[in-house]
Amino acid sequence: xxxxxxxxxxxxxxxxxxxxxxxxxxxxxxxxxxxxxxxxxxxxxxxxxxxxxxxxxxxxxxxxxxxxxxxxxxxxxxxxxxxxxxxxxxxxxxxxxxxxxxxxxxxxxxxxxxxxxxxxxxxxx
Amino acid sequence: xxxxxxxxxxxxxxxxxxxxxxxxxxxxxxxxxxxxxxxxxxxxxxxxxxxxxxxxxxxxxxxxxxxxxxxxxxxxxxxxxxxxxxxxxxxxxxxxxxxxxxxxxxxxxxxxxxxxxxxxxxxxxxxxxxxxxxxxxxxxxxxxxxxxxxxxxxxxxxxxxxxxxxxxxxxxxxxxxxxxxxxxxxxxxxxxxxxxxxxxxxxxxxxxxxxxxxxxxxxxxxxxxxxxxxxxxxxxxxxxxxxxxxxxxxxxxxxxxxxxxxxxxxxxxxxxxxxxxxxxxxxxxxxxxxxxxxxxxxxxxxxxxxxxxxxxxxxxxxxxxxxxxxxxxxxxxxxxxxxxxxxxxxxxxxxxxxxxxxxxxxxxxxxxxxxxxxxxxxxxxxxxxxxxxxxxxxxxxxxxxxxxxxxxxxxxxxxxxxxxxxxxxxxxxxxx
Amino acid sequence: xxxxxxxxxxxxxxxxxxxxxxxxxxxxxxxxxxxxxxxxxxxxxxxxxxxxxxxxxxxxxxxxxxxxxxxxxxxxxxxxxxxxxxxxxxxxxxxxxxxxxxxxxxxxxxxxxxxxxxxxxxxxxxxxxxxxxxxxxxxxxxxxxxxxxxxxxxxxxxxxxxxxxxxxxxxxxxxxxxxxxxxxxxxxxxxxxxxxxxxxxxxxxxxxxxxxxxxxxxxxxxxxxxxxxxxxxxxxxxxxxxxxxxxxxxxxxxxxx
Numbered sequence: 001x002x003x004x005x006x007x008x009x010x011x012x013x014x015x016x017x018x019x020x021x022x023x024x025x026x027x028x029x030x031x032x033x034x035x036x037x038x039x040x041x042x043x044x045x046x047x048x049x050x051x052x053x054x055x056x057x058x059x060x061x062x063x064x065x066x067x068x069x070x071x072x073x074x075x076x077x078x079x080x081x082x083x084x085x086x087x088x089x090x091x092x093x094x095x096x097x098x099x100x101x102x103x104x105x106x107x108x109x110x111x112x113x114x115x116x117x118x119x120x121x122x123x124x125x
Numbered sequence: 126x127x128x129x130x131x132x133x134x135x136x137x138x139x140x141x142x143x144x145x146x147x148x149x150x151x152x153x154x155x156x157x158x159x160x161x162x163x164x165x166x167x168x169x170x171x172x173x174x175x176x177x178x179x180x181x182x183x184x185x186x187x188x189x190x191x192x193x194x195x196x197x198x199x200x201x202x203x204x205x206x207x208x209x210x211x212x213x214x215x216x217x218x219x220x221x222x223x224x225x226x227x228x229x230x231x232x233x234x235x236x237x238x239x240x241x242x243x244x245x246x247x248x249x250x251x252x253x254x255x256x257x258x259x260x261x262x263x264x265x266x267x268x269x270x271x272x273x274x275x276x277x278x279x280x281x282x283x284x285x286x287x288x289x290x291x292x293x294x295x296x297x298x299x300x301x302x303x304x305x306x307x308x309x310x311x312x313x314x315x316x317x318x319x320x321x322x323x324x325x326x327x328x329x330x331x332x333x334x335x336x337x338x339x340x341x342x343x344x345x346x347x348x349x350x351x352x353x354x355x356x357x358x359x360x361x362x363x364x365x366x367x368x369x370x371x372x373x374x375x376x377x378x379x380x381x382x383x384x385x386x387x388x389x390x391x392x393x394x395x396x397x398x399x400x401x402x403x404x405x406x407x408x409x410x411x412x413x414x415x416x417x418x419x420x421x422x423x424x425x426x427x428x429x430x431x432x433x434x435x436x437x438x439x440x441x442x443x444x445x446x447x448x449x450x451x452x453x454x455x456x457x458x459x460x461x462x463x464x465x466x467x468x469x470x471x472x473x474x475x476x477x478x479x480x481x482x483x484x485x486x487x488x489x490x491x492x493x494x495x496x497x498x499x500x501x502x503x504x505x506x507x508x509x510x511x512x513x514x515x516x517x518x519x520x521x522x523x524x525x526x527x528x529x530x531x532x533x534x535x536x537x538x539x540x541x542x543x544x545x546x547x548x549x550x551x552x553x554x555x556x557x
Numbered sequence: 558x559x560x561x562x563x564x565x566x567x568x569x570x571x572x573x574x575x576x577x578x579x580x581x582x583x584x585x586x587x588x589x590x591x592x593x594x595x596x597x598x599x600x601x602x603x604x605x606x607x608x609x610x611x612x613x614x615x616x617x618x619x620x621x622x623x624x625x626x627x628x629x630x631x632x633x634x635x636x637x638x639x640x641x642x643x644x645x646x647x648x649x650x651x652x653x654x655x656x657x658x659x660x661x662x663x664x665x666x667x668x669x670x671x672x673x674x675x676x677x678x679x680x681x682x683x684x685x686x687x688x689x690x691x692x693x694x695x696x697x698x699x700x701x702x703x704x705x706x707x708x709x710x711x712x713x714x715x716x717x718x719x720x721x722x723x724x725x726x727x728x729x730x731x732x733x734x735x736x737x738x739x740x741x742x743x744x745x746x747x748x749x750x751x752x753x754x755x756x757x758x759x760x761x762x763x764x765x766x767x768x769x770x771x772x773x774x775x776x777x778x779x780x781x782x783x784x785x786x787x788x789x790x791x792x793x794x795x796x797x798x799x800x801x802x803x804x805x806x807x808x809x810x811x812x813x814x
């Protein structure tokens with residue numbers, strides 16, 4: 001309905017290059033593990049295993065050709081997206097352990113103490 | 126902290142003049158601002174001026190002859206100006222021609238190209254038919270000059286071209302002009318209605334907007350368009366006549382210095398009777414426009430659909446002054462009272478027309494801006510702050526000075542058009 | 558005057574006809590058929606899984622080059638908090654680009670509302686995006702035909718043709734559209750059309766760690782997303798407008814606007 005348009009525009013949109021992984025979400029960890037598997041140990045699918053690597057490491061683009069290194073977001077704000085404690089019992093949010101960002105080690109990046117690839121609180125530094 | 130971020134943030138179109146309150150969806154801004162208010166206002170003036178002139182040409186109301194001719198010329202001066210607010214508003218103004226190249230017929234705005242071209246042709250044709258005798262006479266006069274200067278040579282060429290080769294000004298030919306003019310004016314009335322009806326349809330058909338969506342919108346727009354057009358023509362007619370009297374008394378301008386120029390007494394100012402009859406029609410249309418607007422409001426308040434809570438707050442509280450005091454009070458009821466009370470004079474009518482024009486402008490403003498005053502979430506508001514002093518091109522185009530530019534242009538154009546097609550002719554010079 | 562009108566019309570027609578012809582590329586019908594015309598993309602949002610992390614918004618802006626510091630977004634997440642004293646608060650700070658890191662409700666104009674955590678009744682997050690409606694109001698009102706629904710169901714904007722009038726933005730009941738701050742044309746979620754054409758997931762679907770966003774081919778009965786839409790209780794936003802949105806929601810509360 002109402003669809004008269006310039007047909008070549010569809011091709012223009014289709015040809016736009018993709019930034020995020022071309023392997024699909026399920027295969028992303030396998031893709032990254034090919035080179036980085038021995039360094040990164042994702043403990044279990046239940047914790048940070050469900051987070052696609054690109055959420056913290058940025059879009060893969062043409063890595064490792066270009067860019068050679070991906071910018072890692074180690075900021076506090078990134079972790080706070082999920083780990084700010086919000087008192088919502090009717091949301092999935094309740095299942096995520098959280099802290100009050102105004103009182104818990106303010107100004108310190110979370111990764112100073114927590115390992116994002118192995119977030120278990122037992123193995124903390 | 127929010128303010129600090131905003132200063133460094135990349136400004137989105139609409140952010141400069143929108144203040145969002147409570148919960149508004151992230152992409153919502155007041156995208157249609159002052160230029161979109163000016164657009165229906167200017168097209169309304171066009172349509173209204175034309176209808177006034179048609180009252181004489183079609184319905185033969187002899188007493189409106191002078192003001193009718195004036196309205197026709199003024200309508201032509203207003204026509205290109207109707208396009209200006211759109212060009213100033215478009216984010217890609219150089220692509221504006223796309224509307225003529227690939228008009229998408231399910232869109233009301235696509236009608237713009239056709240309606241305007243048609244209407245422009247009709248007005249141009251009608252003007253030519255009215256002024257043909259004048260063109261011929263002027264061209265013949267200029268041709269008879271022995272040593273024409275540059276201006277007169279140019280004028281001679283211009284008027285010769287304007288006759289389009291139809292030099293016959295015998296009584297039969299002029300009678301044919303008269304008939305053709307009547308037909309043109311007759312066709313022109315529905316086209317003028319369409320011109321402004323479609324503008325009302327643009328808003329009335331937007332189902333997403335709770336304030337705009339009503340089948341009454343095209344009719345309200347047409348009625349208030351005629352109101353504004355008639356009011357403007359009365360006002361300008363009176364003002365121009367006063368200016369001419371002033372110029373005659375002080376002998377400014379070429380025509381006044383001429384030895385057989387009309388005297389101040391002969392100019393006699395705006396004909397009292399013409400203004401009275403024109404203002405009668407103004408009042409009829411004012412009643413119609415006001416009835417429809419109040420009807421719309423009553424329906425909303427009675428049916429109280431989902432949008433009523435937020436609309437009520439916008440109409441009755443936040444915009445109460447703009448709607449009830451300025452638009453209905455100062456813009457409708459007060460001028461109506463001024464005109465309807467016994468002993469109506471030209472001066473009183475002139476004041477009334479100024480108020481009417483203000484009222485019609487506020488109506489456009491309250492529809493366009495008012496429709497964006499609340500969020501689609503029905504849980505938030507957006508305040509409009511008209512940019513006064515522009516700090517970049519966008520705040521000029523969509524700010525006070527952009528609007529003033531649009532408002533001033535028809536008068537500039539009228540000045541030039543008047544030199545070719547004078548709005549005031551001696552009796553024997555005009556076709557009818 | 559008639560001669561002049563005729564000439565004017567001729568020039569307009571010629572000018573108008575010459576442009577579309579030059580802009581079109583010839584389409585091979587076999588290729589079109591081969592490109593699976595029976596696909597119709599639909600989106601499934603599971604609001605019971607969304608935690609408001611905002612990774613989807615960040616991924617969308619990164620993938621589609623929408624400036625981070627511009628207050629427009631192709632997708633966003635809203636937070637609804639109901640208090641026990643029967644009040645409802647809704648906010649969406651920067652469209653949840655940075656997630657929700659504050660328990661206070663953002664009221665706009667720099668104001669915040671503190672809510673006592675014992676007063677919180679139900680609270681949830683609702684991701685929103687362009688619904689790629691089956692009967693879109695936006696494509697109906699475009700005066701130049703710059704926005705359209707492609708054969709696979711995705712509603713797109715032709716960036717080279719859009720004149721920037723904003724009618725489509727006003728016509729969308731979901732506020733999914735906006736003016737691109739750099740390109741100065743209308744823009745909106747494209748379901749990551751460029752990724753779909755390469756057989757990839759959209760950026761937001763890719764980024765969601767909790768599986769709140771999914772996409773499927775609603776014409777394929779065996780697609781797991783289609784199965785959910787067919788067998789479970791799903792809702793759509795603002796269906797009273799008759800736009801027939803193709804983004805379906807699990808767990809949609811009635812008050813969600």
